Amino acid sequence: MELPFGAERKMWGRLWSLLFSFLTATAVPGPSLRRPSRELDATPRMTISYEELSGTRHFKGQAQNYSTLLLEEASARLLVGARGALFSLSARDIGDGAHKEIYWEASPEMQSKCHQKGKNNQTECFNHVRFLQRLNATHLYACGTHAFQPLCAAIDAETFTLPSSFEEGKEKCPYDPARGFTGLIIDGGLYTATRYEFRSIPDIRRSHHPHSLRTEEAPMHWLNDAEFVFSVLVRESKASAVGDDDKIYYFFMEREEGSSSFTQSRSNHRVARVARVCKGDLGGKKILQKKWTSFLKARLICHIPQYETLRGVCSLDADTSARTHFYAAFTLTTQWKTLEASAICRYDLAEVQAVFAGPYMEYQDGARRWGRYEGGVPEPRPGSCITDSLRSRGYNSSQDLPSLVLDFVKLHPLMARPVVPTRGRPLLLKRNVRYTHLTGTQVTTPAGPTYDLLFLGTADGWIHKAIVLGSGMHIIEETQVFRKPQPVENLVISLMQHSLYVGGSSEVIQLPLSSCSRYRSCYDCILARDPYCSWDPSTHACVAGTTIANRTALIQDIERGNRGCDSSRNTGPPPPLKTRSVLRGDDVLLPCDQPSNLARALWLLNGSKGLTDGQDGYRVGVDGLLVTDTQPKHSGNYGCYAEENGLRTLLASYHLMVRPATPAPAPQAPATHGAQLAPDMRLLYVLAIAALGGLCLILALSLLYVACLQGGSRGRQRKYSLGRAGRAGGSAVQLQTVSGQCPGEDDDGDDGEGTGGLEGSCLQIIPGEGTPAPPPPPPPPPPAELTNGLVALPSRLRRMNGNSYVLLRQSNNGVPAGPCSFAEELSRILEKRKHTQLVEQLDESSV
Numbered sequence: 001m002e003l004p005f006g007a008e009r010k011m012w013g014r015l016w017s018l019l020f021s022f023l024t025a026t027a028v029p030g031p032s033l034r035r036p037s038r039e040l041d042a043t044p045r046m047t048i049s050y051e052e053l054s055g056t057r058h059f060k061g062q063a064q065n066y067s068t069l070l071l072e073e074a075s076a077r078l079l080v081g082a083r084g085a086l087f088s089l090s091a092r093d094i095g096d097g098a099h100k101e102i103y104w105e106a107s108p109e110m111q112s113k114c115h116q117k118g119k120n121n122q123t124e125c126f127n128h129v130r131f132l133q134r135l136n137a138t139h140l141y142a143c144g145t146h147a148f149q150p151l152c153a154a155i156d157a158e159t160f161t162l163p164s165s166f167e168e169g170k171e172k173c174p175y176d177p178a179r180g181f182t183g184l185i186i187d188g189g190l191y192t193a194t195r196y197e198f199r200s201i202p203d204i205r206r207s208h209h210p211h212s213l214r215t216e217e218a219p220m221h222w223l224n225d226a227e228f229v230f231s232v233l234v235r236e237s238k239a240s241a242v243g244d245d246d247k248i249y250y251f252f253m254e255r256e257e258g259s260s261s262f263t264q265s266r267s268n269h270r271v272a273r274v275a276r277v278c279k280g281d282l283g284g285k286k287i288l289q290k291k292w293t294s295f296l297k298a299r300l301i302c303h304i305p306q307y308e309t310l311r312g313v314c315s316l317d318a319d320t321s322a323r324t325h326f327y328a329a330f331t332l333t334t335q336w337k338t339l340e341a342s343a344i345c346r347y348d349l350a351e352v353q354a355v356f357a358g359p360y361m362e363y364q365d366g367a368r369r370w371g372r373y374e375g376g377v378p379e380p381r382p383g384s385c386i387t388d389s390l391r392s393r394g395y396n397s398s399q400d401l402p403s404l405v406l407d408f409v410k411l412h413p414l415m416a417r418p419v420v421p422t423r424g425r426p427l428l429l430k431r432n433v434r435y436t437h438l439t440g441t442q443v444t445t446p447a448g449p450t451y452d453l454l455f456l457g458t459a460d461g462w463i464h465k466a467i468v469l470g471s472g473m474h475i476i477e478e479t480q481v482f483r484k485p486q487p488v489e490n491l492v493i494s495l496m497q498h499s500l501y502v503g504g505s506s507e508v509i510q511l512p513l514s515s516c517s518r519y520r521s522c523y524d525c526i527l528a529r530d531p532y533c534s535w536d537p538s539t540h541a542c543v544a545g546t547t548i549a550n551r552t553a554l555i556q557d558i559e560r561g562n563r564g565c566d567s568s569r570n571t572g573p574p575p576p577l578k579t580r581s582v583l584r585g586d587d588v589l590l591p592c593d594q595p596s597n598l599a600r601a602l603w604l605l606n607g608s609k610g611l612t613d614g615q616d617g618y619r620v621g622v623d624g625l626l627v628t629d630t631q632p633k634h635s636g637n638y639g640c641y642a643e644e645n646g647l648r649t650l651l652a653s654y655h656l657m658v659r660p661a662t663p664a665p666a667p668q669a670p671a672t673h674g675a676q677l678a679p680d681m682r683l684l685y686v687l688a689i690a691a692l693g694g695l696c697l698i699l700a701l702s703l704l705y706v707a708c709l710q711g712g713s714r715g716r717q718r719k720y721s722l723g724r725a726g727r728a729g730g731s732a733v734q735l736q737t738v739s740g741q742c743p744g745e746d747d748d749g750d751d752g753e754g755t756g757g758l759e760g761s762c763l764q765i766i767p768g769e770g771t772p773a774p775p776p777p778p779p780p781p782p783p784a785e786l787t788n789g790l791v792a793l794p795s796r797l798r799r800m801n802g803n804s805y806v807l808l809r810q811s812n813n814g815v816p817a818g819p820c821s822f823a824e825e826l827s828r829i830l831e832k833r834k835h836t837q838l839v840e841q842l843d844e845s846s847v
């Protein structure tokens with residue numbers, strides 16, 4: 001895995017700079033949108049793989065595609081719409097086994113009819129539940145695709161059973177389970193947006209309402225091939241000084257028809273949009289009868305408008321419209337299919353409102369394209385909601401609006417100005433990641449300020465938990481929530497249960513919103529910058545601030561992440577001092593895992609001398625220190641520190657003894673039973689082990705390399721799946737010394753304290769940590785030991801992969817990165833040895 005890393009990085013660097021030079025050359029709109037924002041590529045501080053997850057709960061019924069989630073906080077139920085089934089789970093513990101279930105599948109006849117229509121009977125010809133909302137105090141409302149014959153049903157929430165009769169669903173639900181869809185029930189009315197029947201054009205509809213409405217199709221389509229992503233009600237009537245109406249905002253992608261100059265060549269170009277309608281809209285009387293009179297849409301841009309696809313949106317603070325804002329996740333797509341990147345942008349409702357209050361576009365028939373409308377705008381302003389001032393002028397509802405205004409609305413659904421993100425640029429750009437969904441919440445910290453906390457789901461089943469800090473984002477952790485890579489299809493937060501629910505194709509997962517106990521020291525607790533977590537000095541624990549009565553004493557530093565801890569009290573028990581004894585000329589690895597991906601490893605010799613990578617035979621890697629060709633001057637006490645954000649923590653300490661080479665034939669006690677074997681035989685075994693180990697390692701690494709090459713630069717899933725060996729299993733056995741010298745002569749190299757620990761070994765696999773002096777190699781080497789040793793390596797590799805971000809960052813800073821991994825280093829050494837001593841001698845002896 002590590003071998004390709006350098007290559008991958010190089011290729012990435014090239015592609016990325018290519019992409020940016022190309023994109024920045026062609027990018028047009030947006031004042032500050034052009035800047036390549038490499039510095040926004042935040043690294044998740046912690047990486048938590050599936051095996052390391054704790055406190056999660058799972059729900060998996062006899063169904064797939066758990067993509068529709070509805071949380072009811074008051075009754076503590078999580079309602080789930082899946083393929084062919086609905087579930088009512090306890091939000092406290094979705095895995096408690098006491099769920100209710102509705103089986104709701106299309107009949108075999110329906111399915112075969114669907115198949116005959118040319119649909120896929122493995123994926124499409126089922127009843128995918130797409131819509132699930134609360135209808136009234138007693139009932140839920142659900143719609144399913146029902147093998148391309150959508151059906152809806154009002155479901156009694158208490159008994160959780162299907163009614164005896166269903167409603168026709170073709171006006172409310174998509175036919176195609178993969179089609180973008182969004183729906184809300186507001187005051188009993190259904191507000192749904194999708195493409196409904198076969199091949200029909202997309203539409204935003206209101207049904208179950210005295211005034212059913214839809215979008216206009218003639219003379220122009222208000223929506224072109226739209227794929228809906230999200231909709232939200234913003235209560236703008238609440239506390240409105242002008243008697244404003246509530247509005248529903250829609251976020252979607254659509255085809256841009258004959259737009260401004262730079263996209264003219266691309267007829268199929270798709271753009272992100274935000275649209276809105278007024279809740280009180282009743283349609284027009286003669287013109288725009290049964291159509292929205294308040295529909296307006298605008299371009300939504302984030303970073304590189306031509307290349308971004310909207311994937312997910314969430315809204316925060318939608319109850320107080322003055323502070324309402326949205327977060328949107330985009331993927332950046334280019335013709336290079338290997339290139340994956342995502343961007344997160346924030347939009348303020350005030351900006352969206354300003355765009356809808358700005359100039360309109362018009363379709364210029366002659367030029368067959370959209371251009372800014374420069375003519376006069378009729379009164380009352382087209383597309384606006386009915387407010388007090390309109391009512392005072394006699395416009396009691398949209399049906400009272402003059403024809404002139406409605407005619408204008410019909411032809412001018414698009415605004416001229418695009419909606420740009422807050423501060424004009426993304427909060428986050430992330431390479432190698434495809435976000436599929438996001439949700440967020442606001443967290444008030446013990447000290448008072450409130451922060452936005454986002455949970456971003458990826459296409460391969462990871463969740464990034466990120467806090468928004470000013471103009472950027474800090475990713476607190478990345479968590480692998482699904483063992484089998486699968487897109488995160490839905491995310492819901494419960495503040496009452498302090499839980500995040502994740503819907504995927506195979507199951508639903510419940511995770512705690514925070515796990516503060518993961519942070520063991522005050523430094524760790526504040527470096528995490530998790531708004532839920534603070535250090536409690538009285539109990540010496542990182543705690544969820546909300547659960548503590550006396551909050552004044554809690555330590556937290558969200559803004560900078562390094563202030564407040566008392567350095568003398570921070571340090572818990574120091575890590576135990578481990579001793580390593582090696583022969584002069586050997587290579588020794590002093591392992592030291594950095595728990596944080598943002599930390600830099602710092603090694604001090606004898607408490608003061610900082611070790612530099614590549615000097616004096618030292619190689620500083622992300623998983624330890626490799627001392628090559630050890631000399632007596634290398635003896636001393638080594639301390640491994642994590643340096644992060646200006647704070648330094650001791651992680652491990654070693655006492656290294658380098659003894660003169662050519663050691664004795666082990667006169668000590670442990671060697672006596674080893675002496676039963678002829679020295680040649682011992683040597684032979686050792687060499688065989690070493691050579692086999694080396695070969696296996698090289699083989700394994702080459703296989704990984706090939707696998708990686710095949711995986712291209714999208715190797716992240718593979719990287720992580722490597723980690724199956726698990727850290728716990730891996731750390732029990734460690735590869736300690738790689739020796740360059742095979743002792744042949746009987747020269748006692750005792751330097752006074754050596755206990756003959758490593759005599760007779762070229763490559764030693766030592767179970768456990770601790771003092772030297774393992775027993776001499778047992779006569780026939782059990783193959784299991786070799787296997788163990790090699791199993792240990794992938795666990796190292798995984799950690800290095802977790803930390804590979806650090807290396808990327810180093811190389812960007814122009815710091816000579818040196819060999820980044822010891823797997824690379826080790827394989828090179830083993831390769832060298834194989835060609836020199838080991839193989840030769842093996843050949844000799846095997847004759």
Ligand SMILES: *[C@@H]1O[C@H](CO)[C@@H](O)[C@H](O)[C@H]1NC(C)=O
Nearest residue numbers: 111112115120121122123125
């Ligand atoms: C799908 O259709 C094919 C061809 O008609 C049939 O062989 C297969 O059994 C069907 N699969 C399912 C799951 O219905």
Ligand SMILES: *[C@@H]1O[C@H](CO)[C@@H](O)[C@H](O)[C@H]1NC(C)=O
Nearest residue numbers: 135136137138139140154155
């Ligand atoms: C809720 O809606 C269902 C279905 O339309 C209806 O049968 C029921 O009476 C309604 N309940 C209330 C309390 O309005």
Ligand SMILES: *[C@@H]1O[C@H](CO)[C@@H](O)[C@H](O)[C@H]1NC(C)=O
Nearest residue numbers: 391393394395396397399400
């Ligand atoms: C609007 O409502 C007011 C009072 O409710 C009424 O006097 C007026 O005639 C209405 N105007 C129209 C155009 O219906």
Ligand SMILES: *[C@@H]1O[C@H](CO)[C@@H](O)[C@H](O)[C@H]1NC(C)=O
Nearest residue numbers: 064065067123177178505506
């Ligand atoms: C349903 O899940 C399967 C995998 O189990 C996946 O291939 C398919 O794309 C999913 N369908 C939808 C509509 O999400």
Ligand SMILES: *[C@@H]1O[C@H](CO)[C@@H](O)[C@H](O)[C@H]1NC(C)=O
Nearest residue numbers: 537538549550551552553554
């Ligand atoms: C809370 O902690 C602060 C600082 O330790 C202390 O001064 C204060 O008395 C405590 N308040 C209560 C109610 O315990």
Ligand SMILES: *[C@@H]1O[C@H](CO)[C@@H](O)[C@H](O)[C@H]1NC(C)=O
Nearest residue numbers: 605606609633634635636637
């Ligand atoms: C470190 O200390 C050891 C004794 O503990 C000494 O032998 C060695 O020379 C020292 N190394 C350096 C570089 O100061």
